[in-house]
Structures are given as structure tokens and as C-alpha cells.
Amino acid sequence: MSKGSSGLSEQSYFVLAALLHGPLHGHAIIKKVVGLSEGRITLPVGTLYGALDRLAANGVIMIEREEIVNGRKRRYFRITEEGDRLVRAEAQRMQQAAAVVMGRPSLGATFA
Amino acid sequence: MTTLERRYRWLLRAYPKGYRADHGDEFVDVLLDSAKPAQALPAPREAFALIVGGIRTRIVAAAQGPAWTDGLHNGIVALAVLNLAVLIPYAGSIRLWLALSAAALVLILRGHVRPALPVAGIVAVKMTAITMGSPWLDAMLLPVFPDAWWAGPPLYGHGGPIAPLASNVLLVGGLLVLAARRDGPRARSWWWLAAVPLLAGSDPAWLDIAAGSPTAMARVCLEVVLLLGAALAGHLTADSRWAIAASVYLVPAIAVLYENIESIEHLTRQDIAHTTLLVVLVLAAAVVPFRARRRILL
Numbered sequence: 001m002s003k004g005s006s007g008l009s010e011q012s013y014f015v016l017a018a019l020l021h022g023p024l025h026g027h028a029i030i031k032k033v034v035g036l037s038e039g040r041i042t043l044p045v046g047t048l049y050g051a052l053d054r055l056a057a058n059g060v061i062m063i064e065r066e067e068i069v070n071g072r073k074r075r076y077f078r079i080t081e082e083g084d085r086l087v088r089a090e091a092q093r094m095q096q097a098a099a100v101v102m103g104r105p106s107l108g109a110t111f112a
Numbered sequence: 113m114t115t116l117e118r119r120y121r122w123l124l125r126a127y128p129k130g131y132r133a134d135h136g137d138e139f140v141d142v143l144l145d146s147a148k149p150a151q152a153l154p155a156p157r158e159a160f161a162l163i164v165g166g167i168r169t170r171i172v173a174a175a176q177g178p179a180w181t182d183g184l185h186n187g188i189v190a191l192a193v194l195n196l197a198v199l200i201p202y203a204g205s206i207r208l209w210l211a212l213s214a215a216a217l218v219l220i221l222r223g224h225v226r227p228a229l230p231v232a233g234i235v236a237v238k239m240t241a242i243t244m245g246s247p248w249l250d251a252m253l254l255p256v257f258p259d260a261w262w263a264g265p266p267l268y269g270h271g272g273p274i275a276p277l278a279s280n281v282l283l284v285g286g287l288l289v290l291a292a293r294r295d296g297p298r299a300r301s302w303w304w305l306a307a308v309p310l311l312a313g314s315d316p317a318w319l320d321i322a323a324g325s326p327t328a329m330a331r332v333c334l335e336v337v338l339l340l341g342a343a344l345a346g347h348l349t350a351d352s353r354w355a356i357a358a359s360v361y362l363v364p365a366i367a368v369l370y371e372n373i374e375s376i377e378h379l380t381r382q383d384i385a386h387t388t389l390l391v392v393l394v395l396a397a398a399v400v401p402f403r404a405r406r407r408i409l410l
Contacts, residue, residue, distance in 0.1 A: 026142040027145045
């Protein structure tokens with residue numbers, strides 16, 4: 001699992017990015033992450049809830065509400081201000097890192 | 113309940129009971145929503161993630177309460193397991209002491225440190241007496257030979273008295289420290305008892321690794337697995353309790369090397385490699401939590 005300078009794994013980054021769109025429950029987060037990553041990241045349920053537990057324990061997300069659907073509890077998670085700051089800082093860091101490479105001509109262009 | 117739900121619920125047993133009671137239904141809900149129509153078998157990726165997630169959750173849940181007392185208790189349990197396992201080949205000759213050692217282990221394991229103290233204390237005195245060749249406390253023919261179906265030297269016939277004494281002093285001293293506290297340690301898993309038959313016949317007081325016996329190899333494998341587990345737990349929780357437990361276990365192992373350093377001709381490369389491996393793994397378990405604290409992994 002790749003990690004940025006903030007210690008944020010790619011999976012947790014996409015979970016936080018999914019929650020920027022508003023509170024979501026587990027299955028909706030999985031679908032949102034698949035969409036945001038263009039199908040590259042499909043979170044298994046055990047991995048998703050492990051990440052949600054860690055993010056919640058560190059105050060990056062919180063439980064917005066609980067609903068009972070078909071007799072089963074469903075938690076909706078919401079990103080906190082700290083989480084918002086963290087994911088935006090990570091996005092900026094990656095953007096700067098990407099600019100280092102993207103701003104240079106490719107080898108093909110150099111030798112053309 | 114469908115077959116798939118039943119199978120997923122079985123896999124969810126990797127999680128602690130309380131966690132399962134709180135979130136098991138929610139997990140099943142999401143797992144079934146993610147399943148294909150007519151799917152009867154859990155997806156291997158989901159199954160693997162549930163097992164890994166369950167183990168991780170158990171480790172995180174175990175990091176409760178003061179780290180040093182919990183770690184000390186954990187280390188003492190490991191020593192008590194080993195002390196009992198050592199006696200098993202001699203059961204026919206030392207039934208009373210085997211029973212008392214087993215009782216001490218069960219009491220320590222379940223967190224009853226005060227009742228465990230006199231039991232572990234009297235066993236410690238007797239074992240020290242045996243290593244010194246003195247029949248204290250009860251009449252006993254020394255040396256104590258193993259039962260007919262066990263091959264091997266007499267009890268502590270090759271090693272001691274420093275290493276067994278170090279182990280017992282640490283065990284009883286640790287119990288004294290824990291008994292002085294108002295809040296006793298928590299009960300630990302009965303799974304610790306599974307290590308006793310695995311380690312039966314080990315001689316931690318002697319350099320038995322070079323012999324390459326199945327018992328010695330089982331002990332080394334178990335040590336490596338548990339110490340790697342201690343490092344992993346320290347990495348996941350940034351908590352030092354497992355490193356403290358590992359350090360407690362390491363002390364008698366170092367004492368064996370110290371005790372035999374003079375008879376250098378007995379030291380083999382395997383013995384030195386074994387002790388070095390233990391030291392490296394304990395150091396890794398000690399360092400990992402500090403690294404994890406510097407950088408919270410999300």
C-alpha cells in the first residue's frame with residue numbers, strides 16, 4: 001500500500017475523497033471509490049471498515065448517523081474539518097509531485 | 113439466511129465478539145450488496161480482507177490499559193508456559209510439581225496474580241533446588257530422569273542454575289509487581305495452553321538448538337512467529353506492550369548464553385544464531401512502535 005508524506009494510504013485517500021461529496025454508508029463508499037478511481041480501486045469490505053475505524057479513531061471522519069435498513073444497522077460516515085484539510089493537503093502534495101514530471105518533456109519529445 | 117450469508121458470518125468470527133455484535137450485521141449487509149446474483153461462495157479477496165481485518169481489529173482491541181503492566185503480564189504468561197512445558201517429560205516423577213506448575217499457569221493466564229503468587233513461588237523454589245541438586249521441600253530422587261517414552265537428559269541435567277533461576281525470579285518478581293497493583297491484569301486467551309504440548313520437552317536452560325530436535329525446532333518456530341507478531345502488533349498500534357512482553361521472555365534466553373559463555377566449546381553457531389535472532393526480533397518489536405508513533409498510518 002503506497003503512502004504519502006501524511007501517512008495517508010491510497011485507499012484512505014480515496015475514502016476521504018469519496019466523503020468530500022457528503023456523508024455515505026459503507027456500500028456507497030465502495031461504489032464511490034470505484035467511480036473516483038476509474039475502477040482501479042475496489043475496496044474489500046474488511047479493508048474498508050479497517051480504514052474507516054482508523055480514520056475515525058484519528059478524528060479524520062466521524063459517524064454522522066445510524067439507520068436501520070432491512071433490520072440491519074447502517075452507519076453513515078462524514079469527513080471532519082481535519083479530514084478535509086488532510087485530504088486537500090495530500091492532493092496538493094501529489095499535484096506538486098506530479099508537476100515535477102508532467103512539466104518536463106518526455107524522452108520521446110527530447111529525441112524527436 | 114442464505115448459504116453465502118452463513119459463510120460470511122463464519123468468516124466474521126475473525127473479529128472480536130463485541131465488535132462482531134456491533135458491526136457484524138452491517139458488514140454482512142455490505143458484503144451481500146457487493147455479491148453477484150446466485151453467488152454462494154465468499155469472494156477470495158473479501159475472505160482474505162475479513163481475516164486480515166479481524167486479526168488487525170483483535171490486535172488493536174488488545175492494546176487496552178497500561179502498556180507496561182499488560183506487557184509484563186504477557187511476558188510472565190510466556191515464561192509460565194515454557195516452565196510447565198519443560199516439566200512434561202518428567203511427569204511420572206514430579207506429578208505434584210507438574211500439577212502446581214499447571215495451576216500457576218492457569219491462575220496467571222486468567223489474571224489471578226495474587227493466588228498465583230504462592231503457587232508459582234513454591235514451584236520456583238523447588239525448580240531452583242533441582243538445578244542445584246538439592247531435594248528441598250519434598251523427598252525426591254535426583255537427578256530426575258524423563259519418563260520411559262521420552263528420550264533426553266535428566267531435568268536441568270545439562271543447564272542451570274542461572275537461566276532457570278532468572279526465569280523464575282522474573283516470573284515471581286513480576287507477579288509481585290502485578291499483585292501490588294489495585295487493578296489486576298486481564299484474563300488472557302486459553303489458546304496460550306496450546307503452546308504447552310508444542311514446547312513439551314524443551315530445555316530452555318541448555319543450548320539444545322544445535323541438536324536440531326523436533327522440540328527445539330518447534331520452540332524456535334513458535335518464538336519467531338510470536339516475536340514477529342509482537343513487532344506487527346507494535347506497528348499497528350504504536351504500543352510498546354508487546355515489546356515489553358518480548359523483552360521479559362528474552363532475559364532467560366540471554367542468561368543461558370551468559371551461563372554457558374565460559375564453556376565456549378559447547379556454544380555452536382546455531383546457538384549463537386538463535387540468541388541473535390531473538391535479540392534482533394525483540395529489538396525490532398521495541399523500535400517499531402516508536403517509528404509508528406512518529407507517523408500515524410491511516
